[in-house]
Amino acid sequence: MKLAKIYDPNQYEPNVYAMWEKSNAFASKGKGEPYCIVMPPPNANGNLHIGHALGGSVQDILVRYWRMRGKDAVYIPGADHAGFETWVVYERTLTEKGIDRFSFSREQLYSQVWDFVEQQRGNMELQLRALGSGCSWNDLVFTLDNKVIDTVYDTFKKMWDDGLIYRGERIVNYSTKYQTSYADIEVNHKLEKGKLWDIAYPLYDKIGEIVVSTTRPETMFGDTAIAVHPDDKRYKDLVGTRVMLPLTDRVIPIIADELIDPEFGTGAVKVTPAHDPNDFEIGQRHNLDRIQVIDFNGTMINVPDKLVGMTVEDAREMTLTLLRNDELLRGEKEIEHTVGYDYKSGLPIQPLIKEQWFIKVKPLAERAKQAVIDGQIKFIPESKKNNLIRYYEQLRDWNISRQIPWGIPIPAFQNIDDPNDWIFDRRVDEKVLNIDGKTYKREEDTFDTWFSSGQWPFITTDYLTDGPLSKHYPIDVMETGADILSAWVSRMIMIGLYRTGQVPFKTVYLHGLVLDEKGQKMSKSKGNVINPMDAISKYGSDALRMGLIASRSAGQNQAFSLDRVIAGRNFCNKLWNIARFIEDKVGDGFRDKIPEPVTMADHWIIKQLDEAIDSIASQIETYRFAEAGETIYHSIWDDVADWYIEASKHSTNKSMLNWVLNTSLKIAHPFAPFVTETIWQTLAWHDSLLVNASWPEKIAYDEIAAAEFSRLKTLVTEIRFVLTELPGNERYDLLYFKDALIEDNAKIIQTMAKLKGVQSTDNARGLRLTVTGREAWLDIPPKTLAEHQSNLEMRLAEVHKDIQMLETRLGNRHYVEKAPKRLVEESQNELKNKQALAERLVKELEILT
RNA sequence: GGGCGCUUAGCUCAGUUGGCUAGAGCAUCUCGUUUACACCGAGAGGGUCGGGGGUUCGAGUCCCUCAGCGCCCACCA
Numbered sequence A: 001m002k003l004a005k006i007y008d009p010n011q012y013e014p015n016v017y018a019m020w021e022k023s024n025a026f027a028s029k030g031k032g033e034p035y036c037i038v039m040p041p042p043n044a045n046g047n048l049h050i051g052h053a054l055g056g057s058v059q060d061i062l063v064r065y066w067r068m069r070g071k072d073a074v075y076i077p078g079a080d081h082a083g084f085e086t087w088v089v090y091e092r093t094l095t096e097k098g099i100d101r102f103s104f105s106r107e108q109l110y111s112q113v114w115d116f117v118e119q120q121r122g123n124m125e126l127q128l129r130a131l132g133s134g135c136s137w138n139d140l141v142f143t144l145d146n147k148v149i150d151t152v153y154d155t156f157k158k159m160w161d162d163g164l165i166y167r168g169e170r171i172v173n174y175s176t177k178y179q180t181s182y183a184d185i186e187v188n189h190k191l192e193k194g195k196l197w198d199i200a201y202p203l204y205d206k207i208g209e210i211v212v213s214t215t216r217p218e219t220m221f222g223d224t225a226i227a228v229h230p231d232d233k234r235y236k237d238l239v240g241t242r243v244m245l246p247l248t249d250r251v252i253p254i255i256a257d258e259l260i261d262p263e264f265g266t267g268a269v270k271v272t273p274a275h276d277p278n279d280f281e282i283g284q285r286h287n288l289d290r291i292q293v294i295d296f297n298g299t300m301i302n303v304p305d306k307l308v309g310m311t312v313e314d315a316r317e318m319t320l321t322l323l324r325n326d327e328l329l330r331g332e333k334e335i336e337h338t339v340g341y342d343y344k345s346g347l348p349i350q351p352l353i354k355e356q357w358f359i360k361v362k363p364l365a366e367r368a369k370q371a372v373i374d375g376q377i378k379f380i381p382e383s384k385k386n387n388l389i390r391y392y393e394q395l396r397d398w399n400i401s402r403q404i405p406w407g408i409p410i411p412a413f414q415n416i417d418d419p420n421d422w423i424f425d426r427r428v429d430e431k432v433l434n435i436d437g438k439t440y441k442r443e444e445d446t447f448d449t450w451f452s453s454g455q456w457p458f459i460t461t462d463y464l465t466d467g468p469l470s471k472h473y474p475i476d477v478m479e480t481g482a483d484i485l486s487a488w489v490s491r492m493i494m495i496g497l498y499r500t501g502q503v504p505f506k507t508v509y510l511h512g513l514v515l516d517e518k519g520q521k522m523s524k525s526k527g528n529v530i531n532p533m534d535a536i537s538k539y540g541s542d543a544l545r546m547g548l549i550a551s552r553s554a555g556q557n558q559a560f561s562l563d564r565v566i567a568g569r570n571f572c573n574k575l576w577n578i579a580r581f582i583e584d585k586v587g588d589g590f591r592d593k594i595p596e597p598v599t600m601a602d603h604w605i606i607k608q609l610d611e612a613i614d615s616i617a618s619q620i621e622t623y624r625f626a627e628a629g630e631t632i633y634h635s636i637w638d639d640v641a642d643w644y645i646e647a648s649k650h651s652t653n654k655s656m657l658n659w660v661l662n663t664s665l666k667i668a669h670p671f672a673p674f675v676t677e678t679i680w681q682t683l684a685w686h687d688s689l690l691v692n693a694s695w696p697e698k699i700a701y702d703e704i705a706a707a708e709f710s711r712l713k714t715l716v717t718e719i720r721f722v723l724t725e726l727p728g729n730e731r732y733d734l735l736y737f738k739d740a741l742i743e744d745n746a747k748i749i750q751t752m753a754k755l756k757g758v759q760s761t762d763n764a765r766g767l768r769l770t771v772t773g774r775e776a777w778l779d780i781p782p783k784t785l786a787e788h789q790s791n792l793e794m795r796l797a798e799v800h801k802d803i804q805m806l807e808t809r810l811g812n813r814h815y816v817e818k819a820p821k822r823l824v825e826e827s828q829n830e831l832k833n834k835q836a837l838a839e840r841l842v843k844e845l846e847i848l849t
Numbered sequence B: 001g002g003g004c005g006c007u008u009a010g011c012u013c014a015g016u017u018g019g020c021u022a023g024a025g026c027a028u029c030u031c032g033u034u035u036a037c038a039c040c041g042a043g044a045g046g047g048u049c050g051g052g053g054g055u056u057c058g059a060g061u062c063c064c065u066c067a068g069c070g071c072c073c074a075c076c077a
Helices: A009-022 A050-068 A083-096 A106-120 A123-131 A146-161 A217-222 A233-238 A277-286 A312-325 A362-373 A383-394 A449-453 A456-460 A482-500 A532-539 A541-549 A562-586 A600-621 A625-648 A654-668 A673-682 A703-725 A740-744 A746-752 A782-811 A813-818 A821-848
Strands: A034-038 A072-076 A165-175 A180-182 A187-202 A209-214 A225-228 A242-244 A251-256 A268-271 A329-342 A350-359 A378-380 A412-415 A418-424 A432-435 A438-442 A475-481 A505-511 A734-737 A757-760 A776-778
Touching: A009 A123, A009 A532, A009 A541, A009 A673, A034 A050, A034 A456, A050 A072, A050 A123, A050 A475, A050 A505, A050 A532, A050 A541, A050 A600, A083 A106, A123 A532, A123 A541, A146 A165, A146 A418, A146 A449, A146 A456, A146 A482, A165 A277, A180 A350, A187 A217, A187 A242, A209 A217, A209 A268, A217 A312, A225 A233, A225 A277, A268 A277, A277 A350, A312 A329, A362 A383, A362 A482, A378 A383, A383 A482, A449 A482, A456 A482, A475 A482, A482 A505, A532 A541, A532 A562, A541 A562, A541 A625, A541 A673, A562 A625, A562 A654, A562 A673, A600 A625, A600 A654, A600 A703, A625 A654, A625 A746, A654 A673, A703 A740, A703 A746, A703 A776, A734 A740, A734 A746, A740 A746, A746 A757, A782 A813, A782 A821
Parallel strands: A034 A072, A034 A475, A225 A251, A378 A505, A475 A505, A734 A757
Antiparallel strands: A165 A180, A165 A350, A187 A209, A187 A329, A225 A268, A242 A251, A412 A418, A412 A438, A432 A438, A734 A776
16 A cells, blocks of 8 residues: 555544544443543533643543553543533623523523533534544533433432531622632632721720721621630720721620630721621621621622612722721731632622531541542542642531522422421422422522532442443543642542442542643633644644653643644654555565564564563553653654664565564554554554554564674664764775674675675774774774774773773672672673773774874 | 642753663754655764752662742631
């Protein structure tokens, strides 16, 4: 078959993928030792970004490799309804049309978003195919599939029955922009400069005033107490008395609470239970009223008339002005403090009181933490293990309700006559239920997406329902971004243990962020986003995979390198041309057969590839993908192309070329699936699919012959080195020798070193080659020879230095006694070699002078 | 405030349990169209592994310390 000179990935990749899919190559075979990776589901509504390309490559490499190793390997794809993310996008389209979301029911909105997602859906699935991800498409799970919802409801019910679910009025992180509460994890804390104001509150029972410090003066209208530390002598006499709340006619008490830090500000604090988590706590202890002064839409309520309806920012200014007018503002200073921001809109998060569903996290976190400490899950990189343990230790109860329609409805109903009477019921399509003469109203909130996605491993494998893939649980590797260790990985472990009694995965492999080429975080607003599909259309999928994997280690954020992708593309082309050459040599009539090594080069390449087979296997198995990629690259480019193919130009061994190509394609396949399969399909000697091939077997070779080829390589390299130094008009390109090894391999040396002749002689002339210690001379004019003297002297000096170093080392009694024997022997051999080399150099210099 | 990581060639980065002369890709320089490949071949130069100290026969690797950068987590007003 005639192949084009240059490999054009676009011409082959889609067809190759279609062929795999048609042959059902990615489905579970149903027998054999299970190996399973579940894909972190990409947003069904979105496009893949470069992080998906990296994660997808790692996942696919693992699955393809283990499939080749004979396991029943399955890669389960998924699609995420991405509750909040998608909702934000959809709500924006509503806003653009000037439509208020509150003019629709939950059902209406849900079905609108469903249609919206349906239009986009499939994009990312096509993109995964372009990436080469060998997913079992029939097993794809969408996060709103019935089986997901059923399982999520079961989990919720079980938690409810176990007393892990409670509903309560708490301070929640509230996004006034999106009008929903958040989990703690969705709040971005930023350290920033702010102002701390001192405000005087006139005493009511005595003459005088108490000065409080606050960063949020606008919330003062919600104050229901002033608090000081019980041991604070300054305020001891005031505890129990009352103050006038400025700008109002309310009177509030001064209380003492341990939570107050006397060192901070004036040591006296205004207590606003409705708008601050600490104050809420204090409020509970002291039975204080909660007065909400910021509404859920972010504007002021229950405040003096002039302030009603203002934004928080405006209200702050106005309050300060009013206080200043009344001469109650006593100080203002700059401080650094952390402010919570909405991770989506970038606006400040308002702590507001809202009734929400919570999970009592402690028992779940304890168990998960213990499993992690016990080493039930392997972490790559290992340092993330401690991050997670620390996270579990400080985790607080988890708010799982969201006030958005795009998500899984919370299956709970409230008795309209008794607000505390909540029942679990799956009939979420019903707005009202009548049970035993009581009327129950539906909860309108939906679940936090992490609550459902936290159950992903056992849902996708149908573990609880004992489906065909259930033996794949716990899954082997959870490969995901290091940035969602807390949000997702931690949840999967907690809920996995809770529902199945087992950790959901044996290994967690976390990749870092792919930064732009300058090391900056990619973001749409910066315009520095690299679209993986662009890279694929320019350089090919394999090139992108290899480029992303190269020089990248687990957990580290690293820059994207186009150079690496180009190097990957070049590698694919190299492989292509190796195939062209071999196919041309071997001919169309050839059939796969057992290799029969004949020449030293044959034995040597077997040794090299045998070693590569083992190295790559162990590198993949220990998740050192960059190193595996390098081994593949150099084994194929350096050993196969530069040495073996060159050597084979002198004597062709078809069975060996056949084996070398088969083996090269197999070891490269997990990393570069497309080009390897494409080539495989052009081969005349079989009609199978590479994707189904097994990992290459090592074959036997002659150690001595292989070693002799190494010596020839050294000789050839030395000849090349000397010749490139010489000007063209002083080169005869003739090698004289008196040496059995060279005699046997004269032709191959001539070919590889591009010599005009290699002759046996007793009358050698020219430059004696010294590195290998062979009896060999390169014929060059006496004049040039003299110039080489300094060259030889320099080399001799270097060798002397090496000898000295080795002698010192071997002269060290401690070294000889304590270092491993192997090393000592190696040093001794090295010393012998160097000494012999020095002798030859000295002799050569004598001849020259 | 707590935790974690990074600093290695001009650039971007590898470097498992300490093991000898520290690697890669790109870039640079020289030469070269030879039976696949210029997305190529042959060869070369370039590093006191952030500074300092320690442990060890031996440190890029382990410990201490200093400096610079970054990330994650966290209800302090």
